Amino acid sequence: MKQLVLTLAFAIGMTGLAACQKSGDAKEQPAGEQTKAVVTIDGKPISSEFFEFYAKSRANKPVSELTEEQKKALIDEIVRLELTAQTAVKTGLDQKPETAAQLELQRLTVLADAAFKNHLEGKAPTEQELRAEYETQVAALPKLEYRARHILVATEPFAQAVIDKLNKGADFAELARKESMDAKESGGELGWFSPNRMVPEFANAVVALNKGEITKKPVQTQYGWHVIQLEETREVSPPDFEQVKERLASLVQQKKLQSYVDELKKTATIETNL
DSSP states (O other): OHHHHHHHHHHHHHHOHHHHSOTTHHHHSOTTOOOOEEEEETTEEEEHHHHHHHHHHHHSSOGGGSOHHHHHHHHHHHHHHHHHHHHHHHTTGGGSHHHHHHHHHHHHHHHHHHHHHHHHTTOOOOHHHHHHHHHHHHHHSOSEEEEEEEEEESSHHHHHHHHHHHHTTOOHHHHHHHHOSSSTTTTTEEEEEOGGGSOHHHHHHHHTOOTTOBOSSOEEETTEEEEEEEEEEEEOOOOOGGGGHHHHHHHHHHHHHHHHHHHHHHTSOOOOOO
């Protein structure tokens, strides 16, 4: 969540200046309530609040921690951005469909991010929620890891010929070094992996094998045709709760936001015209 906020802040700081500073805003405020301008560009005031926001986005520091040289450099960046943005508006670039769509996407993203932060305020995950999420994630983990090797070739007939050679006593590793398009130097060795790390066709074939067994038929995936040998399996030990606590907190918050948006959809009138 924090990374999302920082990313959005940078995006707006770099490309949304024109949208953030509307012409005449300062004049519309009552006397005495006007925001101090750190710089005025062709009559357009840039507020100290925006400068503070820009400094944190670009330098990861508040203005108070910047040197005078750094402040001047950031102001120069803003001046250049504002002048370029003003030129874009004057020439009608903001009305171009792609540009207008990008601006609208940024507006939606920033407002949604603000709504998310507001919704999660004061709702830090409890220990009970984290423990429950931990149990959910552990239950979904594969129970076994697999160690296998494979020979990857371009066609099914070639893969079948490889299987025939293996059935006649050929050494798998030597054949892999000679014929495989992948993991040649290791003799086709893939090391330990969980099935969910592999494409489904490959994973299903590995899971169906017994220790030492070779696939009876070539296995096709998006990469080509595989001949696979299962070497051994071992039980998976789930990570310790404390090791993944931060990740669990992120998952809990994500689920809260998903539920929040789902509730918004229930009360919305949505018409799709595709």
